[in-house]
Amino acid sequence: MRIWLSPPHLSGREGALVQEALDSGWVAPLGPMVDAFEADLSAAIGAEHVLACSSATAALHLALLAIGIGAGDRVACPTFSFVAVANAIRYTGAEPLLIGAEADSWNMCPSALEDAITRSERAGKPVRAIMMVHLYGMPADFDAIRRVADAHGLPVIEDAANALGSTYRQRACGRLGDLSVLSFNGNKIITTSGGGALLSDHPEWVARARYLSMQARDPAPHYEHSQVGYNYRMSNLLAAVGRAQLPDLPDRVARRRAHFEAYRAALSDVPGVVFTEEPAACFSNRWLSCLRLDGPRNADRPPLPSPTQLYSAMAKQGIEVRPLWKPMHQQAAYAWCDYVGDDLADQLFASGLCLPSGSSLTDAERTEVIDQLRRCLVDVCLL
Ligand SMILES: *Cc1c(COP(=O)(O)O)cnc(C)c1O
Numbered sequence: 001m002r003i004w005l006s007p008p009h010l011s012g013r014e015g016a017l018v019q020e021a022l023d024s025g026w027v028a029p030l031g032p033m034v035d036a037f038e039a040d041l042s043a044a045i046g047a048e049h050v051l052a053c054s055s056a057t058a059a060l061h062l063a064l065l066a067i068g069i070g071a072g073d074r075v076a077c078p079t080f081s082f083v084a085v086a087n088a089i090r091y092t093g094a095e096p097l098l099i100g101a102e103a104d105s106w107n108m109c110p111s112a113l114e115d116a117i118t119r120s121e122r123a124g125k126p127v128r129a130i131m132m133v134h135l136y137g138m139p140a141d142f143d144a145i146r147r148v149a150d151a152h153g154l155p156v157i158e159d160a161a162n163a164l165g166s167t168y169r170q171r172a173c174g175r176l177g178d179l180s181v182l183s184f185n186g187n188k189i190i191t192t193s194g195g196g197a198l199l200s201d202h203p204e205w206v207a208r209a210r211y212l213s214m215q216a217r218d219p220a221p222h223y224e225h226s227q228v229g230y231n232y233r234m235s236n237l238l239a240a241v242g243r244a245q246l247p248d249l250p251d252r253v254a255r256r257r258a259h260f261e262a263y264r265a266a267l268s269d270v271p272g273v274v275f276t277e278e279p280a281a282c283f284s285n286r287w288l289s290c291l292r293l294d295g296p297r298n299a300d301r302p303p304l305p306s307p308t309q310l311y312s313a314m315a316k317q318g319i320e321v322r323p324l325w326k327p328m329h330q331q332a333a334y335a336w337c338d339y340v341g342d343d344l345a346d347q348l349f350a351s352g353l354c355l356p357s358g359s360s361l362t363d364a365e366r367t368e369v370i371d372q373l374r375r376c377l378v379d380v381c382l383l
Contacts, residue, residue, distance in 0.1 A: 003318060005320045005321070005322055006356070006357055007186070007358050009191070009252065009359045009360040011245050011248050013244035014245070014247075017033070017241070018237055018241060018244075020240065021033045029236065030235075032236070034233070034327070035234050039158045041199070042199075045199060047174065049199070049200050049207075050197055050199050051197060051209050051213065052196075052233070053195065053196045053213060053234055054231075054233060055185065055232075056161045056184075058230070060131070061088045061230070061232070062232060063179040064088060064129065065092060066179065066212075067178075068095065069129055071092070072093065073092070073129075074094065074096075074097050074125055074127045074128060075094050075095070075097065075130070076097045076099055076108075076129075077098065077108070077131040078100075078135075078326040078354055079098040079099060079131075079339055080101040080107075080324075080344075080348060080349075083331070084159075084274070085159055086098075086333075091133065091286045095337065097338055099112050099116055100112045100116050100340065105139065106138065106344075107140035107168040109341060110144035110148055112340050112341040114148045114151075115340055116338070122336070129156075130148070130149050130155070130157070131156075132156060133159040133162075134159070134166060134168075136354070137163050137166050137287030137288070138276070138278070139163065139168035139173055139281070139282040139284065139335060141281075142158075142168050143169070143281075155179070157180070157181070158174070158179070160176075160182055161182060161185075162189075162288075163284075163287070164188070165250070167255035167301055168282055179205060180200065181196070181198055181199070182198070183195075183196045189253070189285060189287060190242060190249060190252065191241070191242075192241045199235075213231075213233050215229040215230070215231060216233075217229065227329060251359070252359040256359055258287055259366060260286040264353055270377050270378065275292075287357065288357045290353065290354050292348070293310075293351050293352075293377075294347070306350070307321075307322075307350070310373070310377075313376045320356060321355055322354045323354075324348050324349055324354060325348075327345040
């Protein structure tokens with residue numbers, strides 16, 4: 001591939017900060033760069049307590065453990081999402097209760113959530129927590145989800161892995177939930193090459209997560225362990241990379257949003273191509289620009305190619321596009337879970353495509369993506 005979906009983007013300041021970390025002698029896991037990165041994130045997002053982790057998946061696992069989720073519990077989560085969410089629930093021994101998508105944001109549908117929780121309660125399997133996601137950077141309808149959570153007395157864990165820099169009713173994604181999670185994986189808005197963070201205003205939950213993230217070591221001169229722990233902390237060297245990137249966040253969001261606007265301006269006229277509007281309460285970082293191929297076509301036009309056909313055709317041109325997430329209820333690993341929702345998530349998977357959206361994507365590369373995609377969509381012979 002020559003043009004990737006969302007490759008790592010370096011600011012140019014990483015080398016100096018990593019060198020500073022090396023010069024300080026703090027190469028072993030923790031150190032002052034981790035503390036400073038946690039303080040930077042706290043200032044950027046507004047959350048009082050931040051724990052830098054080895055990945056967002058680790059942070060999701062810790063969030064669940066911090067509020068006491070364990071074997072036999074049920075946790076509601078969106079079916080249309082990245083697998084890390086359901087995986088983290090399974091790591092605790094709990095069972096995911098899969099919830100369908102809603103049309104405005106493609107995120108977890110609040111009415112399906114209410115329905116699922118009520119049904120689950122009646123069946124004698126009460127839900128213990130809600131895990132919500134802002135997919136592709138588009139904020140979920142948080143207030144509606146919060147109303148459902150409050151009505152049932154449930155904590156909300158917010159997966160903002162895609163949504164650093166997005167806001168919902170002027171509030172930063174990453175500080176909406178009782179506990180929130182960010183990702184700094186290589187394909188996210190900012191990267192530490194691999195990493196994540198847990199954020200919360202509840203000191204006791206973050207303290208518990210911190211303890212569990214360092215092998216649950218009890219205070220003693222020797223190694224004393226009263227509980228099972230994990231090795232989930234971020235390294236000091238990687239925190240330096242994150243600190244170098246965070247100041248560029250507004251520019252990166254602006255760049256990704258500009259990609260979306262350019263794709264929409266250039267492709268909306270293709271019959272059947274549909275872009276999703278930003279709901280009024282939401283500001284999306286447009287982590288990935290997505291489109292759907294589902295409008296009716298004229299009888300004299302050939303049918304639109306499928307996302308999989310476009311993936312192959314564009315790959316031949318060296319351009320990475322991808323189908324949208326495959327719903328968890330369609331995955332062999334999670335098909336056994338209860339699912340409450342309609343078939344929107346299935347339709348999204350069957351008809352949706354993500355386009356190259358990295359903040360380092362140049363105007364010329366974007367034009368090439370548009371030209372190639374138009375050729376694939378208009379001249380199906382290419383496939
Ligand atoms: C990337 C991603 C994660 C996992 O992040 P890692 O840091 O790679 O563990 C979790 N949830 C969503 C929605 C993601 O896109």
